[in-house]
Amino acid sequence: MAKEFMKAAYTGKMNTHDFVYILPWLQTETKDVPPWIGEDGQIQQNIKDHFANSLIIDDVNGFDDTLVTPFRERVEANGMTVDDLDLRNVYGYIHLYDALRLYAIAVRTAMNETGDENIYQNGRFIWDKMRRITFPGLVSAAGVSSGTVMMDDIAERAPVYAAFYVPANSDTVKKINEIEPIMIKKCDGLKTKTGCFDLVSSVLEF
Numbered sequence: 001m002a003k004e005f006m007k008a009a010y011t012g013k014m015n016t017h018d019f020v021y022i023l024p025w026l027q028t029e030t031k032d033v034p035p036w037i038g039e040d041g042q043i044q045q046n047i048k049d050h051f052a053n054s055l056i057i058d059d060v061n062g063f064d065d066t067l068v069t070p071f072r073e074r075v076e077a078n079g080m081t082v083d084d085l086d087l088r089n090v091y092g093y094i095h096l097y098d099a100l101r102l103y104a105i106a107v108r109t110a111m112n113e114t115g116d117e118n119i120y121q122n123g124r125f126i127w128d129k130m131r132r133i134t135f136p137g138l139v140s141a142a143g144v145s146s147g148t149v150m151m152d153d154i155a156e157r158a159p160v161y162a163a164f165y166v167p168a169n170s171d172t173v174k175k176i177n178e179i180e181p182i183m184i185k186k187c188d189g190l191k192t193k194t195g196c197f198d199l200v201s202s203v204l205e206f
Contacts, residue, residue: 003035006050015050034063034173043171052168055176059091060147060162063173067094067146070138098137098149098157106130130155132183150181152195153188161199178202 002023009015036048061067067090072082074097085093106129110119119125130151137146150158158181165174179201187196 003047003050006035006054007047010050015052048166049168051166054166056164056166056173057161057179058164060160060178062162063164063175067091067138070146071097074138094138094146101135102130102133102149102151105133105135127155131189150183152181152183152197154190154195156195158183158195158197159199176204178204 005021005023006015009019009021034048034051036044036051038044056062071090071094075082075085103126106126107120109129110122110126111117114125131153132151134148134150137149139146147160150160152158160181161179162175163177163179165176167174179199181195181197182200184196184198187194189196
């Protein structure tokens with residue numbers, strides 16, 4: 001419905017600085033393309049005009065292929081090709097990879113601490129080792145990284161967002177702001193029922 005709404009605002013000349021519209025932008029496991037990109041992969045200029053000068057808050061990698069390069073290299077290093085996968089579902093693959101790596105890190109930490117090779121059967125203990133840890137995401141041979149994975153105080157992945165500016169006279173969406181999680185000290189997520197983090201915004205030069 002975002003396209004239809006923005007078209008109506010544009011047609012009604014309600015796309016000026018006098019108006020602010022907040023549209024839900026939910027990312028699915030499939031990597032979404034901008035609404036002005038057609039099925040053939042080409043820019044639909046008339047639709048892009050409706051979104052001119054707007055700000056879109058999305059996943060920090062929402063408008064680039066930072067995730068794709070290291071993932072493709074990892075797949076090919078294991079004897080597969082990208083033709084074997086649906087790259088439209090790259091977020092699903094990346095999140096699965098990160099989840100498996102998180103589990104492996106937690107189990108290894110637990111074994112090192114206890115010396116018990118069966119500690120992986122203690123789900124509560126393993127979960128506790130997943131709290132407040134960070135580890136690097138996929139990294140390509142050229143050093144391109146998918147970013148850092150941060151787990152919050154209840155062992156859920158802390159989100160990293162960015163604000164993207166849609167310029168009227170350019171095909172390239174510009175990242176102008178990053179919104180990153182900062183863990184709160186002396187906070188117990190089991191008591192507060194939260195992840196114990198704040199989101200901190202930083203402006204990028206562009």
